[in-house]
Every structure is written in structure tokens, then in C-alpha cells.
Amino acid sequence: MWSPEREAEAPAGGDPAGLLPPEWEEDEERMSFLFSAFKRSREVNSTDWDSKMGFWAPLVLSHSRRQGVVRLRLRDLQEAFQRKGSVPLGLATVLQDLLRRGELQRESDFMASVDSSWISWGVGVFLLKPLKWTLSNMLGDNKVPAEEVLVAVELLKEKAEEVYRLYQNSPLSSHPVVALSELSTLCAGSCPDERTFYLVLLQLQKEKRVTVLEQNGEKIVKFARGPHAKVSPVNDVDVGVYQLMQSEQLLSRKVESLSQEAERCKEEARRACRAGKKQLALRSLKAKQRTEKRIEALHAKLDTVQGILDRIYASQTDQMVFNAYQAGVGALKLSMKDVTVEKAESLVDQIQELCDTQDEVSHTLASGVTNGLDFDSEELEKELDILLRDTTKEPLDLPENPPETFYTNSVPNPRISDAELEAELEKLSLSEGGLVPSSKSPKRQLEPTL
Numbered sequence: 001m002w003s004p005e006r007e008a009e010a011p012a013g014g015d016p017a018g019l020l021p022p023e024w025e026e027d028e029e030r031m032s033f034l035f036s037a038f039k040r041s042r043e044v045n046s047t048d049w050d051s052k053m054g055f056w057a058p059l060v061l062s063h064s065r066r067q068g069v070v071r072l073r074l075r076d077l078q079e080a081f082q083r084k085g086s087v088p089l090g091l092a093t094v095l096q097d098l099l100r101r102g103e104l105q106r107e108s109d110f111m112a113s114v115d116s117s118w119i120s121w122g123v124g125v126f127l128l129k130p131l132k133w134t135l136s137n138m139l140g141d142n143k144v145p146a147e148e149v150l151v152a153v154e155l156l157k158e159k160a161e162e163v164y165r166l167y168q169n170s171p172l173s174s175h176p177v178v179a180l181s182e183l184s185t186l187c188a189g190s191c192p193d194e195r196t197f198y199l200v201l202l203q204l205q206k207e208k209r210v211t212v213l214e215q216n217g218e219k220i221v222k223f224a225r226g227p228h229a230k231v232s233p234v235n236d237v238d239v240g241v242y243q244l245m246q247s248e249q250l251l252s253r254k255v256e257s258l259s260q261e262a263e264r265c266k267e268e269a270r271r272a273c274r275a276g277k278k279q280l281a282l283r284s285l286k287a288k289q290r291t292e293k294r295i296e297a298l299h300a301k302l303d304t305v306q307g308i309l310d311r312i313y314a315s316q317t318d319q320m321v322f323n324a325y326q327a328g329v330g331a332l333k334l335s336m337k338d339v340t341v342e343k344a345e346s347l348v349d350q351i352q353e354l355c356d357t358q359d360e361v362s363h364t365l366a367s368g369v370t371n372g373l374d375f376d377s378e379e380l381e382k383e384l385d386i387l388l389r390d391t392t393k394e395p396l397d398l399p400e401n402p403p404e405t406f407y408t409n410s411v412p413n414p415r416i417s418d419a420e421l422e423a424e425l426e427k428l429s430l431s432e433g434g435l436v437p438s439s440k441s442p443k444r445q446l447e448p449t450l
Contacts, residue, residue, distance in 0.1 A: 019066060021055070024083070037089040056094040061103065061152060070156040070196060071107065075146040095144045107149040110156075110199070114206050151199065159196070160203040163187050167223060177234065177242040180212065180219035215239055244309055251302040255295055262291040273425065282421050 023030045033048075034055055042049040063080060064072055074095060078087040098104040105113075144150070170186055172178045184197055191197040201221070204210040209224045213234040220242055224231040265288035272281035 019063075020059070031083065035083065035086055035088050035090075038093040052090055053094060053097060056088065056091065057098055057103075060091075060094060060098070061155070064152050064155055069192065070152050070159055070199060072104070072150045072152060073147060074144050078146075092144050095150060099144070099150070103153060104150045105153050107151050107199070110151050110153075111202060114202050149195075156199060156203050159190065160200050160207070160209075162190055163200050164204060164209060164223070164227070166190060168227075173223070175241055175245060176223045176225060176231075177238045177245075178221050178223070179242075179246075180221055183221050215242075241309070241312055244305055244312075248302065248305045248309065251298055251305065255298050255302065258291050258295045258298070262288050262295065265291060269425065278425070281425050285421055285424060 034052055038049060038052060039045055059081075060072070060077060063077075064070070072095075074092055077091050077095075081088050081091070095104060099106070166187060167173055167178070167183065172182060172186060184191075184194075187197060187200070191200055201210065201212065205212065208230045211222050211231050211234060213220055213222070215234075220234070220239075222231055222234050222238055265284045269281045269284035269288065272278075272284060
């Protein structure tokens with residue numbers, strides 16, 4: 001997840017060459033006019049005003065969409081639209097007009113429009129910097145400062161929809177509650193910085209599609225069940241399931257780590273065998289077996305957690321099926337409201353009459369077709385004999401079913417004697433080809449082979 005201390009203000013700049021209207025490079029007179037400042041009022045010359053606004057307003061929004069950003073600044077736009085060392089003098093007026101039409105919104109105003117209960121999860125530091133711009137607006141200053149952050153309203157909605165689909169198509173959607181850190185990692189490719197990620201979350205919260213809660217110092221996000229559903233507040237069941245999921249992940253990571261440790265002990269035993277260090281090899285085997293016992297215990301706990309989660313998911317599915325049945329019963333009652341037995345009998349009679357008529361028509365048509373054909377029964381019999389001879393083939397020589405092999409899982413004896421360990425060590429040595437047991441001495445010894 002991005003660092004909260006990071007100044008996440010990705011510039012909207014970039015070379016727009018090739019994505020600009022043709023007159024950008026071809027019509028010097030036209031571009032000189034478009035780069036000049038607006039008149040103080042539209043009433044002075046409405047034609048010139050509308051011509052400039054019709055050029056710059058769509059260009060500002062399309063440029064932001066191409067850059068994949070929802071946050072704009074006057075300074076960044078001036079840098080992006082430089083032409084032969086000149087910057088457009090009327091961009092501030094364009095942004096003011098977009099603000100008036102609601103296509104842009106001050107970042108601080110957008111956050112103030114979200115109900116305070118939706119942002120209780122804590123974006124305090126995030127709100128501090130834009131506060132001065134809100135204050136200037138309250139004092140009647142409608143100018144757009146070069147550093148003020150504006151939000152493209154429609155682009156933010158599109159980005160929020162993109163993040164929601166991204167979550168729905170990810171493994172995280174198995175449960176509606178997810179850690180904020182996991183969600184930010186998932187959305188890193190869609191949200192270029194932390195501030196954009198928070199704005200997207202606020203938009204989703206504004207639409208009542210997600211809610212955020214801080215639990216034991218960690219922020220968790222709950223999504224609505226469906227694309228058109230409203231999210232419900234986080235309850236104890238959500239928190240409990242989330243904690244179970246976290247426990248499952250922790251146990252899985254621990255099992256994987258211990259499995260690597262057991263394999264490492266096995267490799268150490270092999271190296272000790274090759275070096276002729278019998279006692280060291282035995283200690284490594286003992287460590288391997290202790291690790292395997294810990295893995296076995298963790299597997300039992302992991303199975304328990306997964307079993308509980310399976311039951312929870314099954315209960316949720318059962319509830320969905322119950323709701324579907326309930327809705328189906330209601331729909332059936334409505335559809336059968338005007339149906340009576342008399343109407344049903346009349347309908348059956350009509351259907352039977354139509355079926356009889358259809359049978360008569362089909363019989364007539366079939367008789368006409370049959371009478372028009374002249375089949376030679378002898379030729380048909382000959383053709384049938386040929387087909388029967390062609391289809392008579394030798395049976396396939398299929399192999400017999402292989403004998404069934406049964407596998408059993410062996411669990412190491414918690415108390416293993418040194419003799420058993422030596423036997424396992426001898427097997428390990430033989431499999432490696434590194435040691436050959438002595439058959440003359442009753443007491444087995446390990447000798448390195450040349």
C-alpha cells in the first residue's frame with residue numbers, strides 16, 4: 001500500500017502530440033486566437049467565447065481520460081498544453097466554467113459532500129491540504145489557484161466502476177469483507193496514487209456500494225453483494241469471517257514455511273551422509289521429523305478453520321436459495337391469481353382440438369409424400385446386407401484394467417528409536433549412492449564410497 005506520507009500528486013502532463021486537433025500544428029492564426037485570454041464577460045463577444053470554450057473544455061477532459069487520472073491541476077494542464085514555448089492563457093476560465101457546469105468539482109468539495117459517517121475510517125491527513133481552498137471559496141474567491149486539485153466527476157465514477165469490477169473478478173470476492181491493504185494492492189494498476197485510491201473509495205461509499213471500518217488498527221472494506229445492491233453495515237459476522245480468513249492465510253503461510261524447513265533438514269542430512277558425519281545426519285533427521293509433527297498439527301487446525309468457512313459459505317448459499325424460493329412463490333401466486341379450474345379445462349380442450357387438427361394435417365401430408373415414391377424392396381434388402389457386412393469388424397484388442405493400487409498416508413511415530421533413525425539414514429544414503437553399508441559387521445557403519 002502507498003505510504004501516507006507520500007505526496008501523491010501525479011502530474012497530468014505529458015506530450016499530447018498526435019492526440020490533438022489538426023489545427024494544433026497547421027493553423028497558426030487559429031491557435032494564436034485559442035491561446036489568448038478570454039474576455040472578462042461572455043456578453044462582450046459570445047461567438048469568440050463559445051469557440052474557445054468548445055475547443056478547450058472537451059480537450060481538458062479527454063486529455064485526463066487518456067492519462068488515466070481523475071485529479072487535475074491548472075499548473076499541470078498548462079505544462080501539458082504548451083505549444084512553441086507558450087501556454088494557454090484561458091485555461092483558468094475553462095476550469096471555472098467546468099466547475100460551474102458540474103463536470104469538475106473541487107477535491108475538498110467532493111469530500112465534504114460525502115456523509116461524515118462514511119469517512120469515519122480516517123482520511124484526516126488527506127483532508128488537511130485542500131482545506132485552505134474551501135476557506136477561500138467561502139470568502140468569495142472563485143478563481144482557480146494553479147495548485148488546487150480538481151476532480152473530474154464523470155471520470156471518477158468510471159474509475160470507481162472499474163475498481164468494483166476488478167474486485168468482483170478477483171479471488172478476494174469470495175467474501176464481501178477484504179483488508180484495505182489487499183484492495184489497494186489489487187487496484188495499484190488502476191489507481192496511480194494513494195489519493196486517487198481514496199477518492200475512488202469515497203465515490204463507492206457515496207454510492208453505498210462499499211463501507212470501510214477500522215478493526216483492531218486495521219481498515220477493512222465491505223462490498224455490496226451485487227452491482228445494484230446497497231452495502232449493509234459491517235456486523236459481527238463479517239468481522240468473525242474476516243478474522244477466520246486471516247487465520248487461514250496465516251496458517252497456510254506457516255505450513256509452507258515449515259515444509260521448506262523440513263526439506264532443508266533433509267538436504268542437510270544428505271550432505272552429512274556424503275561427508276561421513278553420521279551423528280550430524282541423525283540430528284538433521286530428528287529435526288526434520290519434529291518439523292513434520294508441527295506441520296501435521298497445523299494441518300489439523302487449518303482443516304478446522306476451512307471447515308468452518310465452508311459451513312458459513314454454505315449457509316450463505318442456502319439463504320440465497322431460500323430467498324429465491326420465496327420470491328418464486330410470490331411470483332407464482334401473482335401469475336395464478338386469475339386462473340380457475342374451469343379456465344384450465346377449457347384451455348386443455350382447445351389444446352386437444354388443435355392437436356387433433358394438426359395430426360390430421362400431418363397424416364394427409366405424409367400420405368401424399370409416400371404415395372409419390374416407389375421403393376424397390378429387393379434393392380433395399382441388398383443395401384441393408386451390404387451395410388451389415390461393412391459394420392462387422394474384429395473386436396478391438398483392449399488392454400485389461402490395470403490392477404488397483406492403494407496408497408496410504410503414513411504418519412511418523414512420535415517416538416522413534418535411534419535404530420529406526422539409522423535405518424532411515426541408511427536408506428537415504430543408498431538412494432544417494434553416497435554410502436555403502438557393511439554386511440560383515442553386526443553393527444552397521446557408514447563408509448563413504450569413492
